[in-house]
Amino acid sequence: MQRLRERRERHKVKGTTLSVDSSVGERSKRADASGWWPAAFWKGLASSLVLGLAVCGMMWTSLGSDEQSHARSQRADGDVVKVLETARDAHGHLVATVSNRELGVKFLTFGSSIIGAQYGQAEYKDQAAFTGFAVQESVLFVNRSLRHALQLGLGAGVVASYLRAHRMQVDVVELSDAVLYLAEKHFEFNSCCQAAPSACDPLGPSADACRSRQGSSKLSEARSFLFQETPRRYDVVISDVFNGSNPGHMHSLEVFARLKEHWLSPGGGILVLNFVGFHRGPSSQLSFDVATTLRAVFQVARCYRDQDLEEEPEMAANLVCFASDEDFHFNVPQSGDFSNPIPLSSFWVMQQFQAWEVLKPLSRTAGRIIEDSDNELLHAGAQSQIELQLRAHAQNLIPEHVWKVLGIGT
Structure with a gap:
């Protein structure tokens, strides 16, 4: 208190x-x-x-x-x-x-x-209620042209809506029809007639125009979508599928390679991965393994905690990783609301998060590559501390x- x-x-x-x-x-x-x-x-x-x-x-x-x-x-x-x-x-x-x-x-x-x-x-x-969302939204400031994004896992649609409001087309893949329905009804996400097709015509011209401007919404399990659907190339793919636990089948070498080789724009495409975990101590091994697996696929991978590293360091937090085959940096604005922003606002988080980098490749904690054949995230009790917290x-x-x-x- x-x-x-x-x-x-x-x-x-x-x-x-x-x-x-x-x-x-x-x-x-x-x-x-x-x-x-x-x-x-x-x-x-x-x-x-x-x-x-x-x-x-x-x-x-x-x-x-x-x-x-x-x-x-x-x-x-x-x-x-x-x-x-x-x-x-x-x-x-x-x-x-x-x-x-x-x-x-x-x-x-x-x-x-x-x-x-x-x-x-x-x-x-325009203020993210959770700091992890503000860190994800910071992909908007990466030093390259980003026009088309794919988001795996909708939640309340906060990140997708923010990026759409800043002229990025965002296609969404969500497992739950109820999540899609409530995100549209109560959180102002626009599904372009997919959430409640009885209310409008999802095949009509207005829905088509909406999708071409905002992006599409599709109900599917994320991994099945990635491996079964016909791929298209995106400048950004955001994977945030946490639902009380980190779905292990979405955090493997095979999934990251599939994203790079079939879904991301060659070279400059960026994967934004949200993983809930620990950034230090013995419980951080899973987090380091995820970062190591990313670096086995991408030339560059940087991960950031969604709060100061000394703020409750023993607690699990969102660890947002940005991965690409081309180096990148963030051009965060310095004027307007970004000029001396109020602490804890989204603008402040977007300016501060690069100081919260974790899971660095030269850390003494060595990570192992997570593969489908032996995915430790799927082992019984592997994420029990995260889930309890x-x-x-x-x-x-x-x-x-x-x-x-x-x-x-x-």
Whole structure:
């Protein structure tokens, strides 16, 4: 709690106006009359930086201690935290949209995991609720022309929508029809008539125009899609398929080679891979193995934690890796909202994340190459620490009684 109070003090802004430069859209934001940004924004931002998800984003100090979480649960009567909608997908998974009015955030849950989140207030929609999302979105600033992207794993559609808003066409492959449906209904993702085909004609001219401008949405298991569908070349492929655990079959030499040889643009194509894991200590071996496997396929691979390396260093976090056969760097803007950005905003994360590099090739921790024939990520208990920590963070953000409403044991 003390660290949270110190962080909020650091966020105090006196009469500040921020204007985004034209490259990221025109808008202006002002602090309220008291000199503070709205409490819901900072509460949501501070808490959401807890969760090491693909969402995205994610392992900062949780909003409140266990006592606070319990008190919040006790007083929540359906008005503060409530389930907006549930849907069971074709595979039997329960997916739900949960609103937390105290945080000003909507969460997308998949079973017992949180796979996405978005701020409720329109003026904060360009801010990633999870820091991991902001790091992934930073691919926008790589020093090359990136026009077409493929995203494996939609979540709430936050990253895809951000890149689309900045003139990148993003095709999406998502396993769950319920995830696609709720992402469109509650998180403003545009599926171009694929999420609810009864509401419009997915074969009509307007849907075609939407797909040519925004990108397509396809329901498929990601690995099956990569090996069975007719490939097309993309400037960027984003793989973020975490669903409470890292799907091992998506983190092997064979998958990375398939992406490079058949799906990425030759030479300059970039793979953005989100892996939830540890960056140091004995539990970091899996993370180093993933990075080593990337480097066995690509000439260049750099991985970044989604928070400062000394911030809860014993905790799992999003580790976002960028891999390519051509070297790259990030041209992050310095003007507009990127000029002296407020700490913990997406703009601030995008400026800071390169200082959070981990899993470096010259590290003393040697990694091994992960192959389909012996994939350690699929071994029983291999990811148990990651799964337990992420489950605990999800329970901090969504009270126990809500999980019970969803039929999820805590």
